[in-house]
Amino acid sequence: MTHEPPMNLPFPPTETPALDASALTPAFSPLYQQIKGLILQSLQTGEWKPGESIPSEIELAGRYRVSQGTVRKAIDELASDHLLLRRQGKGTFVATHTEQHVQYRFLKLVPDQGNQNTEGPAQRTIVDCKRLRATAEIARTLALRAGDSVLQVRRVLSFAGIPTILEDLWLPGGPFKGLSAERLTVYQGPMYGLFETEFGVRMVRADEKIRAVLPDASQSELLQIPASAPLLSVERVAYTYNDTPMELRRGFYRTDTHHYRNALS
Amino acid sequence: MTHEPPMNLPFPPTETPALDASALTPAFSPLYQQIKGLILQSLQTGEWKPGESIPSEIELAGRYRVSQGTVRKAIDELASDHLLLRRQGKGTFVATHTEQHVQYRFLKLVPDQGNQNTEGPAQRTIVDCKRLRATAEIARTLALRAGDSVLQVRRVLSFAGIPTILEDLWLPGGPFKGLSAERLTVYQGPMYGLFETEFGVRMVRADEKIRAVLPDASQSELLQIPASAPLLSVERVAYTYNDTPMELRRGFYRTDTHHYRNALS
């Protein structure tokens, strides 16, 4: 909409640190990183919404008063972070969790046979969904204060009729005001898609801690497995822009018919 | 050493597909991809060995008769694949598994407390190391023929005196001729470092399949855990250049004090 104020010129005659000239580290920041920051800002503020196209490289170059190549390098990095999606001949788009090809981007459980991600959509059952006060641990993980309102959800995912994943998740009450079991049940597609379209919360990255555990009583019942059958415990913290934690999720995966796939490089 | 034969000129007057003009897809390949392929070749053939520096961008641009920017883009991709390592002011180096900072690059198990990768080096114990004939399954995974010679190794890694990882691994007999329990015991540092320096085999990427399992008798004994204690089963296939499988490794991780860390993006 409005153009940004004029930036620091690229390499002005006298070297001008962008900010805080007295910092311990010179904190030299390449132009394209600054552009990346500006684009990131426009993504955060919702100037460009998930699924929409952003202005063309040439247009952005004009707006930011830099060359197309510099904008290009900024977009390159954002695209490799999966925040943007480039499509030759069409434009650059704000990435979404609701695309066909990358559905369940954060779910790495795949069936032992069959190459499809989860061979067909999962049956989702919301077991529980309630508001409560954050424990100290939940509060710490979600960067809240103990006692703040959080939403707790428990659900089961089944593949081919077999309950395979049990998930407990905790969401900060503020951003997810209005989320209910009803909404979760009605919505089709990945939960992170719902978060984007209904609550404007886009999950950007996540960390997972994986362990082997034995189920407790409720887990073995919901997953219909004996108490001695080991489960994969997957504890995930998902972050939105600015490394803000927005979800704590504890998943319990049956790995008798599926496995967690990870590519190392 | 010797210069490459002259390449296809960039965008020659008449469009010249690199190869196989009758392919279904036009198979247009950008120049920098072709350069990437040539550099990859020099890495495979050992013209530039792990740890050594490769020629400067300007020199490579001259050798391949392209601009520095094109070489740069090729190197960029190889660096992001961790095949090369750029160091400003010094040069570009062939990546290694023996660097301090990325030691145990493929090992994602970290202690629950303490941020260090494995807080200090692990104690390694070779339990077994013998040559045998490949089973059908091993042969398939390693792209061998059933009955071909393979090396089988079993070892235990302990952290702070606690046996934490039990690994069974299978290596093709040919490339690893001369590998013995003795060598494995004597060598300090990551096993993949030994593979590089002693056998010229550089692991480039790997796929892992992770499950929760219960230990068998020998596993619970070696890891000093009860038979009911679940373990993380990590089945890894590691590849060298050209997607050639070079190792099958089955790891069993205790996750009572450690966890498998994975970053999603």
Add this chain to the structure above:
DNA sequence: CAGTGGTCTAGACCACACT
């Protein structure tokens, strides 16, 4: 056809490491 992203070039200059 026009508009978009993708590739390639040539040249200038900056930041870093070594000597």
Add this chain to the structure above:
DNA sequence: GTGTGGTCTAGACCACTGC
């Protein structure tokens, strides 16, 4: 200072998409 990788620019042209 010299040589390396890192950034930035300007311009040309290619490849893909859709009107």
